[in-house]
Amino acid sequence: MAAVSGVLPQVPEPRAAVFRTFSKPRPAHARRQAAATKRKCQASSEAPPAKRRSKASFLPAKKTAAKETRRTLKGKAQRTFSPKKPSAGARDGDQERKPGAKTSSLFKNNPEIPELPRPVVKQVQEKVFTSDAFQALDLHPHLISTINTVLKMSSMTSVQKQSIPVLLEGRDALVRSQTGSGKTLAYCIPVVQSLQAMQSKIQRGDGPYALILVPTRELALQSFDTVQKLLKPFTWIVPGVLMGGEKRKSEKARLRKGINILISTPGRLVDHIKSTKNIHFRQIRWLILDEADRILDLGFEKDLTVILNAVNAECQERQNVLLSATLTEGVARLADISLHDPVSISVLDESHDVSSPESEAFLEASPPQATDELDGFAIPAGLEQHVVVVPSKLRLVCLAAFILQKCKFERDQKVIVFFSSCELVEFHYTLFLQTLLSGSGALAPEHLPSTSTPLKFLRLHSALEQEERTAVFQDFTHSKTGILFCTDIAARGLDLPQVTWIVQYNAPSSPAEYIHRIGRTARIGCHGSSLLVLAPSEAEYVNSLASHKINVSEVKMEDILSVLTKDDCFKGRRGGSQKSRAAGPQEIRERATVLQTLFEDYVHSSEETVSGAKKALQSFIRAYATYPRELKHIFHIRLLHLGHMAKSFGLRDAPKNLCASAMKKKKANLKRPDLQRKKTQSKQRLAEILRSEYASGMETGGTKASRKVC
């Protein structure tokens, strides 16, 4: 958009603009790329991003606002801007409200939106499918026909083609391939094939032959479902899932009867190891760690130590498989020293044309890499990644506008929005339900444009009862449309079909989490898009992503907000609409203000709702204080403007002493032993336990090959 000193230019066809930006992202992206060459890039990750000087903006002209600055956390000056004297055509929507009315000054005193750094990086690509059919593998014919007829799959994915033969040979393996590339079957097929072929037929009462550990309950259910389908012809092999939430008593009863392929979250399994006499690991032939890098993280590590000790104490012979889309060098090295002669399987095809026939040559399995050539994670080719920079005060209306645009005015959209805590999920879920679906500002059916779709909100986080978690998971899985608000419990492994957009409302704490979150869309060769929401002070994060070979293209906040002109529920007092006159920036501001006021009115409708908003804000600040050291220069609590953040929780004023508790907690953390050291020590301990079954070989300095006692 062209710039006219602080006033948004006329947007004659806001509807068309929105559709151009989101419905046809490729051309828009290409246009932005071309425009980018004219911009000054900020290549250095150290340098602060350049300020955008002449861009059209909803933000009024620059002026230091001392009062606002004083309210910045810890008093650190943040560049803020006060409005130019409002003119008839460029006033905030709330300028027109009666004196004394509760209004929100959404478009005043916001920091300038910086020019985004635009580093050019070549993303890592993988080829998803091969032309080889499952028949090419040496599998039981009934297993092949189950894959073909029950799972309705004919050709193998690259990771399956590589992993299945290696695993059938009895090798340990580290498997890394992009999100949604079929890793679950890459291990489930060899497990089922090998167990059904055992000479002495497996009895239910034998107990577990395969142990599959996954980080979340939903993923446990999903993997269980896959195993169950593969076992259709082999009814004597019994699968089972332990995942917490269920009554321990009934899980104990199932364990007593016998489970041959046991899928579990680490915590729940530890529970049973400690309290259930009926669990044993005498027969274990397979140990699978799906999402291995997550399971090896601090937190899960303790549980895993208990599990490995219990398994090692009883089992003589087994294959170990570690899988993830983001197996880091640390995990690879740990596996290298602890697994038996492991094969490293990676489908990376970074520098080669994935469509060329030779590219298959790079699908060869290889020994684990000593060095880390893996610092760029593969991103599905069909995934369009976007970023939008939004001043804190406008975050809430921007998220709402985006959801309205996608889920109300476009068809068949399924959106996942990631937040950093359960409280944030719960707050936004309730707020959107109460304001966008019912109540005074609700989108009453008679106001809905004929092209609109009813909104459906769902939420998923660890504080929900298991019954509800499972119901939500199933509901969203089978829905064609809907908006799922969730924490990172939905980031790993979940295969939710036809998700079209991933929104990261709170930035993730690591590139791996970024990859897993966006990986809930564009799975198995499909298309999808993602949107990362950043505050102006967080723009540098784009460089951090680029250093991991992740490219994002910018979307303008103005384009997202302009959808509000389609919705007469948000008409300003002057009553303008796209029907009566062209929707310009002023109307967009008015409507955004009406929407914000709707949120604020709801939040201030009772003490309970105010307190809920404050708690959510506090939770946000706490989560913000936990970004890792390497990202602190971008996500630092001191860079937050408390008053502006409060607005994004529908609060009219910044609550007092809000960050005191977050700061206290931070200080307490500083007093704790160095977490990094603790993490390293845990990994070493874990490596020792993993290799304990090969103890004699290691102690005598034997080679890896001699470690295996089985």
Ligand SMILES: Nc1ncnc2c1ncn2[C@@H]1O[C@H](COP(=O)(O)OP(=O)(O)OP(=O)(O)O)[C@@H](O)[C@H]1O
């Ligand atoms: N050979 C195949 N042909 C067609 N579809 C397949 C094939 N293999 C797997 N799929 C489907 O692809 C989707 C993604 O598979 P899966 O969940 O195993 O991916 P993943 O690599 O484990 O992803 P993540 O890294 O996110 O955990 C699933 O819906 C699965 O049914």
